[in-house]
Amino acid sequence: EIVLTQSPGTLYLSPGERATLYCRASQTINSNFLAWYQHKPGQAPRLLIHGASNRATGIPDRFSGSGSGTDFTLSISGLEPEDFAVYYCQQYGSSPPRLTFGGGTRVEIK
């Protein structure tokens, strides 16, 4: 099973600042099959990025994903008030399929 480690655990930032979130895999993720989700309390998670760098439909361009192999990054340029949430990475590149999530990064208002 591929273990995903997200860092930092919590990020304290102010609106307008840039957020950089990391996701490291215990082994290479085939075809960069990595997704990012945003999760707010009381709501269902929302898909942000798939294939490491492809924004999902309707996601603002301040969200961007990058990386390959074992190291991936989610960047949020210019935090908006609605961006304060928990972010999870998820891999879907293992064979046989054993999908896994990272432990999450909480982005909080400083």
Add this chain to the structure above:
Amino acid sequence: QVQLVQSGAEVKKPGASVKVSCKASGYAFYNYGVTWVRQAPGQGLEWVGWISGYSGDTNYAQKFQDRVTLTTDTSTNTAYMELRSLRSDDTAIYYCTRDYSAIYPWYFDFWGHGTLVAVSS
């Protein structure tokens, strides 16, 4: 528009079973899969398993392999998750999601509102 409507909250005793439903609408059910994800209180997201909306093929997380069964009813575009031999640590919100692939578990572009399953004696 894509909608995934899940059944209501359940309270079960340890050792019992629960069956959660997820009715899909607004898209061609057979072109996608359904993945189930859960979140225990204060914890992160955990993959439970996937079922193809096309073939009914399934893939389960090893942790749940012996206790979970995913099924679909293509006549009503409804997916079901049955979890047996419930324990207190199965208490969680269970989400159904639209998995982008009907061939292989992939990523999830739409999510249901979640169903709380509470296990308590």
